[in-house]
Amino acid sequence: MEDKKWWKQAVIYQIYPRSFQDSNHDGIGDLKGIIRRLDYLSLLGVDAIWLSPVYRSPQDDNGYDISDYRDIDPMFGTIEDMEALIEEAGKRNIRIIMDLVLNHSSDEHSWFQEAKKSRENPYHDYYVWRDGTPQDTPNDMQSVFGGSAWEWVPEVGQYYFHQFSVKQPDLNWENEKVRRELYNIILWWMEKGLGGFRLDTADQIAKDPDLRVTNNGPRLHEFIQEMSRETFQKADLVTVGEAWGADIERAKIYSNPDGSEFSMVFQFEHMLLDQQEGKGKWDLAPLPFLRFKEVLNRWQTELFECGWNSLFWNNHDLPRIVSRWGDEGRYRIESAKMLATLLYGMQGTPYIYQGEELGMTNVEYDIEEYRDIETLHMYRERMEKGYTRQEIMHSIYAKSRDNARTPMQWNEEENAGFTEGMPWMKVNPNYTEINAKQQIKDEDSIYHYYRRLMALRQEYHVFSDDRFQLYLPEDENIFAYSRKNDIRTLLVICNFYGG
Ligand code: NOJ
Numbered sequence: 001m002e003d004k005k006w007w008k009q010a011v012i013y014q015i016y017p018r019s020f021q022d023s024n025h026d027g028i029g030d031l032k033g034i035i036r037r038l039d040y041l042s043l044l045g046v047d048a049i050w051l052s053p054v055y056r057s058p059q060d061d062n063g064y065d066i067s068d069y070r071d072i073d074p075m076f077g078t079i080e081d082m083e084a085l086i087e088e089a090g091k092r093n094i095r096i097i098m099d100l101v102l103n104h105s106s107d108e109h110s111w112f113q114e115a116k117k118s119r120e121n122p123y124h125d126y127y128v129w130r131d132g133t134p135q136d137t138p139n140d141m142q143s144v145f146g147g148s149a150w151e152w153v154p155e156v157g158q159y160y161f162h163q164f165s166v167k168q169p170d171l172n173w174e175n176e177k178v179r180r181e182l183y184n185i186i187l188w189w190m191e192k193g194l195g196g197f198r199l200d201t202a203d204q205i206a207k208d209p210d211l212r213v214t215n216n217g218p219r220l221h222e223f224i225q226e227m228s229r230e231t232f233q234k235a236d237l238v239t240v241g242e243a244w245g246a247d248i249e250r251a252k253i254y255s256n257p258d259g260s261e262f263s264m265v266f267q268f269e270h271m272l273l274d275q276q277e278g279k280g281k282w283d284l285a286p287l288p289f290l291r292f293k294e295v296l297n298r299w300q301t302e303l304f305e306c307g308w309n310s311l312f313w314n315n316h317d318l319p320r321i322v323s324r325w326g327d328e329g330r331y332r333i334e335s336a337k338m339l340a341t342l343l344y345g346m347q348g349t350p351y352i353y354q355g356e357e358l359g360m361t362n363v364e365y366d367i368e369e370y371r372d373i374e375t376l377h378m379y380r381e382r383m384e385k386g387y388t389r390q391e392i393m394h395s396i397y398a399k400s401r402d403n404a405r406t407p408m409q410w411n412e413e414e415n416a417g418f419t420e421g422m423p424w425m426k427v428n429p430n431y432t433e434i435n436a437k438q439q440i441k442d443e444d445s446i447y448h449y450y451r452r453l454m455a456l457r458q459e460y461h462v463f464s465d466d467r468f469q470l471y472l473p474e475d476e477n478i479f480a481y482s483r484k485n486d487i488r489t490l491l492v493i494c495n496f497y498g499g
Pocket residue numbers: 061064065101164200201242316317
């Protein structure tokens with residue numbers, strides 16, 4: 001009866017390789033840098049590391065635009081470095097999870113270079129093309145990073161579809177040859193001994209632009225099931241699909257315990273609450289606390305025994321949780337610990353995003369210091385629309401993806417010990433106060449708190465196995481719940497007063 005999947009007991013640490021540890025002084029983090037820091041992660045007690053993409057890429061979207069799926073970008077190292085990382089991590093019982101970006105490739109991928117040569121080219125149908133005229137796009141769909149989702153290619157007299165930047169053309173999953181190519185890539189990486197994959201924008205692969213459908217397209221689950229059967233199910237992997245469009249019913253299908261799709265999905269219902277109704281992430285609103293409790297309660301209760309949750313506050317696209325829903329000032333340490341407790345007591349697989357275990361905070365930089373394509377697009381767009389600079393910067397400080405992407409704060413030396421070169425992105429000036437070296441020395445630090453929480457999760461099965469019950473659903477300050485089995489009750493009480 002007991003389902004002993006390793007990833008149900010595991011804690012997964014996300015590394016954003018550019019910002020983690022530089023080893024060759026070019027100001028950009030790399031694989032050798034990660035290897036150097038494995039002991040740090042081992043001491044923390046993580047079971048697996050999810051790496052944001054390190055494949056060869058022109059870096060238009062920091063690696064989420066891949067030009068060669070079977071190679072490592074020279075800025076991060078080589079294939080041999082990747083193999084060394086898998087091996088060194090393995091020695092410490094840490095598995096490596098790679099990011100798979102299969103909804104789109106880079107426009108510099110050889111497939112796309114061929115595809116745009118002519119309509120007859122064998123690779124043409126690897127992408128999503130529609131007829132039109134240079135003046136008239138197939139429809140008015142917009143890309144996530146701003147501007148039309150269609151780009152005209154005069155050589156073929158057609159538009160290609162891109163849900164993200166113009167340099168990220170969407171792959172055509174309707175084409176069986178494309179799917180085959182992608183599965184072969186997955187199998188190739190599996191042979192290297194990976195522990196699993198995180199599937200980027202997994203719910204957008206089956207898009208249908210004629211129906212204006214991006215996520216949850218008609219053939220989505222058919223494609224995922226096929227991919228899972230042809231690849232993941234051949235080994236003992238953890239797989240997690242990114243699915244902004246997932247509701248609970250869909251999450252049950254994605255994370256069906258029969259293993260037909262993924263182990264779990266990243267769903268974002270709780271992360272979308274502090275924005276204005278019907279608007280986007282930049283249109284800020286306070287966190288509606290009762291709704292927040294209701295949402296987490298619903299996911300905990302309804303997926304129980306018929307699916308599996310991922311637990312996270314942070315990733316490379318989200319602002320720092322202690323700044324967002326905690327107190328980054330006086331009660332930074334207390335609120336970081338509270339937020340960790342709230343999340344890690346729940347059922348699911350917890351993810352820590354680099355620096356979260358130190359209580360790293362958001363930044364407030366001049367616009368010139370920002371690097372993120374989404375932030376910069378929004379800035380230009382809103383300036384043109386007449387928003388004030390102050391309004392725009394207010395949103396950026398709260399929600400820019402660069403909040404998560406500032407270099408990891410290792411110590412109080414120059415550039416926080418991240419690089420001896422010029423960092424690709426400015427280090428948060430609070431690194432002299434918030435850094436790993438100092439927290440490792442202090443048994444009472446956020447770092448050690450996370451370490452102890454993880455150890456508890458591994459020791460007591462009540463964390464992974466047992467039912468969630470919410471208390472005081474109408475209380476405006478307290479988030480309280482229990483997890484319970486015959487032997488043990490875990491009671492979590494968090495006081496958000498003043499938050
Ligand atoms: C989701 C990734 O998390 C994000 O960083 C990226 O920009 C988009 N997918 C496009 O790949």
